[in-house]
Amino acid sequence: xxxxxxxxxxxxxxxxxxxxxxxxxxxxxxxxxxxxxxxxxxxxxxxxxxxxxxxxxxxxxxxxxxxxxxxxxxxxxxxxxxxxxxxxxxxxxxxxxxxxxxxxxxxxxxxxxxxxxxxxxxxxxxxxxxxxxxxxxxxxxxxxxxxxxxxxxxxxxxxxxxxxxxxxxxxxxxxxxxxxxxxxxxxxxxxxxxxxxxxxxxxxxxxxxxxxxxxxxxxxxxxxxxxxxxxxxxxxxxxx
Amino acid sequence: xxxxxxxxxxxxxxxxxxxxxxxxxxxxxxxxxxxxxxxxxxxxxxxxxxxxxxxxxxxxxxxxxxxxxxxxxxxxxxxxxxxxxxxxxxxxxxxxxxxxxxxxxxxxxxxxxxxxxxxxxxxxxxxxxxxxxxxxxxxxxxxxxxxxxxxxxxxxxxxxxxxxxxxxxxxxxxxxxxxxxxxxxxxxxxxxxxxxxxxxxxxxxxxxxxxxxxxxxxxxxx
Numbered sequence: 363x364x365x366x367x368x369x370x371x372x373x374x375x376x377x378x379x380x381x382x383x384x385x386x387x388x389x390x391x392x393x394x395x396x397x398x399x400x401x402x403x404x405x406x407x408x409x410x411x412x413x414x415x416x417x418x419x420x421x422x423x424x425x426x427x428x429x430x431x432x433x434x435x436x437x438x439x440x441x442x443x444x445x446x447x448x449x450x451x452x453x454x455x456x457x458x459x460x461x462x463x464x465x466x467x468x469x470x471x472x473x474x475x476x477x478x479x480x481x482x483x484x485x486x487x488x489x490x491x492x493x494x495x496x497x498x499x500x501x502x503x504x505x506x507x508x509x510x511x512x513x514x515x516x517x518x519x520x521x522x523x524x525x526x527x528x529x530x531x532x533x534x535x536x537x538x539x540x541x542x543x544x545x546x547x548x549x550x551x552x553x554x555x556x557x558x559x560x561x562x563x564x565x566x567x568x569x570x571x572x573x574x575x576x577x578x579x580x581x582x583x584x585x586x587x588x589x590x591x592x593x594x595x596x597x598x599x600x601x602x
Numbered sequence: 603x604x605x606x607x608x609x610x611x612x613x614x615x616x617x618x619x620x621x622x623x624x625x626x627x628x629x630x631x632x633x634x635x636x637x638x639x640x641x642x643x644x645x646x647x648x649x650x651x652x653x654x655x656x657x658x659x660x661x662x663x664x665x666x667x668x669x670x671x672x673x674x675x676x677x678x679x680x681x682x683x684x685x686x687x688x689x690x691x692x693x694x695x696x697x698x699x700x701x702x703x704x705x706x707x708x709x710x711x712x713x714x715x716x717x718x719x720x721x722x723x724x725x726x727x728x729x730x731x732x733x734x735x736x737x738x739x740x741x742x743x744x745x746x747x748x749x750x751x752x753x754x755x756x757x758x759x760x761x762x763x764x765x766x767x768x769x770x771x772x773x774x775x776x777x778x779x780x781x782x783x784x785x786x787x788x789x790x791x792x793x794x795x796x797x798x799x800x801x802x803x804x805x806x807x808x809x810x811x812x813x814x815x816x817x818x819x820x821x822x823x824x
Contacts, residue, residue, distance in 0.1 A: 429819065483771050490767040497758045507754045510816050511768065514750065517812060518772050521805060525775035528801065529782060 369575075373568040379561020386554040400466050405554050407459040409562040410452050411481075417449025417566060418488070422516040425509035436581070437574075439505040442512055443495050444573035446488055448566055453485045476527040483522050487515045501581070603698065606691040610699025615706060617676055624707045628668045632715050635661040640722055650723040655784035658719045659777050663744070665711055666773075667766050669704050670748035674756040683757065687821055697749060697817035701810070705745035712737045729787030732795040736787070739802035740780035746809035747772050753820045776805055 387405035394401035421442045428438040460478060465471050472478070495508045618624050639657045643649050650657075677683045686696060716737075720727050727733060751769045755761040779802045786795035 483774055486767075487771040490764075490771060493764060493767055494754070497760055497764060499758050504758070506819060507758075510819060511751075511754055514772065514812055514816070517808070518775075521775050521808060525778050525801065525805075529778050 369568060369571045372564050372571070376561050376564030376568050379557060379564055383554060383558045383561055386550065386557065391551050391554050400463065401551075403459055403463050404551075405558045406562075407456065407463060408555070409558040410459060411456045412559055413562050413566045414449045414452040414456055414484075416563065417445045417452060417570070418484075418516060418519075420445040420570070421449065421491075421512050425512040428505065428509045429513070436501075436505070437578075439509065440574050440577040440581075441570070442509065443492075444570045444577060446491055446495075446512065447573055448569045450485065450488045450492060451569075452566070453481060453488065457481055457485060476523065476529075479526045480519070480523045483526075484519060487518065487522075491515055603692045603695040606695025607698035607702060610686075610691065610696050611702040611706070612699075614673060614676065614700060614703030618672075618703070618707060623672055624669060624711070628665050628672070628707070629711055629714055631668060632661045632665040632711055633718055635664055636715065636718055636722060647724040651725055654719050654723040654725045655788055656781045657723070658715060658784065659740070659780045661715060662708065662712055662740075662780075663770065663773055663777055665715075666704070666708055666744045666748050667769060669707050669711075670745075670752040670769065671762065671765060673700055673704050673749065674752045674761075678756065693818040693821045694814040696821065697753075697813050698810075700752075701742075701745040701749040701813065704748055705741045708741045708745060709737065712741065725788065727788070728790060729792040729795065732787040732792040732799060733784060735799055736780050736783040736795070736802060739799060739806050740776050740783075743776045743802060743806040743809050744773055746806065746813045747776070750809070750813040750816055750820075753817060776802065779805065 383405055387402050391402065391405075393399050424438040424442040424445065427433045428435070428442065457478075460481070461471050464473060464478075491508065491511050494511050495504065497504055636657060639653075639661070640650065643653065677686060716727060716733070719725055748769055751765060751772070755765045755768065758764065779798045783795040783798035783802065786792065786798065
């Protein structure tokens with residue numbers, strides 16, 4: 363199977379999966395005793411967070427491969443950038459859906475819970491990484507520095523999580539009860555949850571593949587654009 | 603490595619002593635920041651004094667962005683960066699030297715700023731030992747992160763706006779730890795502050811180690 367067809371297949375499967383998750387999540391699964399209809403957020407929120415995590419892990423691994431002299435290739439740089447970009451989108455979605463959950467269960471849009479605070483810091487951390495990638499300059503220099511920044515960002519995640527957890531656990535008990543993180547799921551609910559993880563992961567793969575291809579094409583356009591323009595100019599000269 | 607670090611730190615501090623940019627610009631900037639906090643929160647000491655530790659460390663964090671930018675602006679002029687690469691100094695030594703110079707400047711800044719905070723926000727500086735130890739540990743961490751990101755942003759065309767965005771989120775745990783340690787010491791619980799101090803030392807070690815590893819690849823490029 364050619365690469366294009368594989369990407370298309372992944373995209374189609376992801377789309378079918380998301381539609382099925384939507385249908386199961388909204389119409390088939392029952393309300394939860396404690397959370398009512400709100401439990402349906404369970405079918406998108408954790409899988410979005412999972413995808414963000416996978417995306418950053420992928421960005422970390424490809425940055426490592428890029429920095430390693432033997433495996434240094436522009437494709438790892440492109441993959442890291444594509445994956446981190448999708449990761450930032452899903453981190454944003456995680457924050458939004460988490461906020462909706464918070465507003466309806468705890469009555470507040472935001473609480474300084476360790477997980478939330480870490481996610482918010484992660485969001486700005488990788489926004490910085492993406493900003494660094496877009497800086498004009500020698501592509502190799504920018505790629506190498508971005509790779510180093512991606513490694514530091516990834517190393518920083520546990521540091522941030524640990525410090526924020528400690529910060530919240532001392533002296534200031536959380537103002538809102540964070541019940542609901544250990545929800546008991548079973549049967550059709552568990553299946554829908556599982557399906558959402560699979561289909562969101564497929565959507566991640568599809569988006570990353572397209573973003574990767576776009577990056578490769580725009581690099582090629584930059585490389586060949588000038589040559590093409592020069593050739594056209596020369597051709598004009600020959601005609602005249 | 604240590605010898606190289608001494609050379610680079612000495613060079614950077616000598617430049618600062620002669621040009622006095624840190625003294626004439628960064629210290630006044632920090633003073634402006636704590637004045638602005640006072641204006642934003644109002645003259646009520648009951649509001650200002652519990653927030654003092656956090657405000658102090660935010661001011662330090664913002665100033666350390668400037669100190670880092672200055673540290674690499676020095677290398678940008680007259681091809682100094684190439685000179686540094688040609689000098690044959692160990693990259694880890696260069697990193698440690700530059701970080702030590704930035705840390706030295708920040709320590710002086712913190713000493714001046716803490717007096718300012720004490721006066722303006724009506725604070726009694728109790729638990730001096732924990733306060734000073736916190737300053738030392740937090741500053742090492744800040745300087746290490748700052749210099750690493752300073753090197754990442756240096757020489758790029760839009761570095762001025764990029765550095766704060768890269769640096770501040772990574773420095774957030776240091777802000778958290780330092781603020782809590784100061785809070786505990788100022789409210790008469792230096793024992794609880796010591797726990798945060800330990801955390802700051804761990805951060806400092808992690809960030810210094812990352813900087814030592816990352817600086818070689820950052821310098822070797824064209």
